[in-house]
Amino acid sequence: MKMIVIDGIDGSGKSTVASWVAEHYQARGEKVLVRTHPSDSLWGRLSRRSLTSEGKLMKTLATFFFIIDVLNSLRRMRGWRNYDKVIFVRYVMATAYLPKGTHRLGYKFFCNILPIPQRLLLVDTEPECALSRIEARDHEREMFENLDSLTKVRGKVLELSEQGWMVLDNSGSVESSRSQLQKVLSAWDSLD
Numbered sequence: 001m002k003m004i005v006i007d008g009i010d011g012s013g014k015s016t017v018a019s020w021v022a023e024h025y026q027a028r029g030e031k032v033l034v035r036t037h038p039s040d041s042l043w044g045r046l047s048r049r050s051l052t053s054e055g056k057l058m059k060t061l062a063t064f065f066f067i068i069d070v071l072n073s074l075r076r077m078r079g080w081r082n083y084d085k086v087i088f089v090r091y092v093m094a095t096a097y098l099p100k101g102t103h104r105l106g107y108k109f110f111c112n113i114l115p116i117p118q119r120l121l122l123v124d125t126e127p128e129c130a131l132s133r134i135e136a137r138d139h140e141r142e143m144f145e146n147l148d149s150l151t152k153v154r155g156k157v158l159e160l161s162e163q164g165w166m167v168l169d170n171s172g173s174v175e176s177s178r179s180q181l182q183k184v185l186s187a188w189d190s191l192d
Contacts, residue, residue: 001077003086003115004188007093008123009154010145011130013170017123017181018089024185030084035073037090043069051142059097059143066094074114093122096156097144103156111163119188122161125171127151 006018015036022032038044038051043065050062070091080086092114095106125133127150134145144153161167166187168180 001081001083001086002119002192003077003088003117004119004121005088005091005117006121006123007089007091007157007165008170009096009125009127009130009150009157010142011133011150012123012125013133013177014089014123017121017168017170017177018087020178020181021087021121021185022085025085031082032085032087033080033083034087034089037073037088037094038066038069039073041069041072043072048142051144052140054143062143063094063097066090070094070114092116093157093160096153096160100152100156103160107160107163116164118191120165121184122157122165122167123170124154124158124161124167125169127154129171130154 004021006014006021008014018034018036022034025032038047047062047065047069050058050065070088073088077086092107092110095103095110097103098106127147130150131145131147134141144150158167166184168177168184170177
């Protein structure tokens with residue numbers, strides 16, 4: 001089983017890109033599992049609930065529950081051995097939501113204790129584009145889903161991505177994004 005991580009800011013198109021990646025490997029006859037965080041587990045639901053609240057305590061709780069949710073998914077990976085590829089949507093880049101300065105320490109800490117695959121993809125987009133996508137969704141707005149937060153988090157995410165991530169610019173057309181993704185997939189396929 002190979003692990004793939006797809007990450008990015010809210011509204012960047014992570015889930016869409018993850019579905020394209022899954023389609024690519026399924027077309028090759030591989031079994032693929034997409035695991036999105038926060039997940040539908042108890043910990044993921046608690047994280048989501050905290051994200052739709054306000055205040056420092058809720059930010060801390062959202063982070064805590066998110067970490068537990070990801071660790072729970074990693075624990076469950078032993079049961080996913082029949083899959084050829086497991087795609088994690090949101091993983092260590094969530095540390096970019098930590099306050100400036102601590103995001104680097106958090107990222108380094110988690111990279112030292114969690115498995116980090118060779119296949120890391122950051123789905124990037126302009127904050128204005130991300131916010132437009134968020135506003136088009138039918139869901140309760142989360143605490144980081146505003147232009148100021150998206151701008152700050154994007155800067156930190158791009159900084160952290162310099163440590164081995166491939167970056168896909170998802171601000172343009174679907175055709176442009178798919179073309180970029182095909183190059184990423186070709187590079188990943190050469191790793192097999």
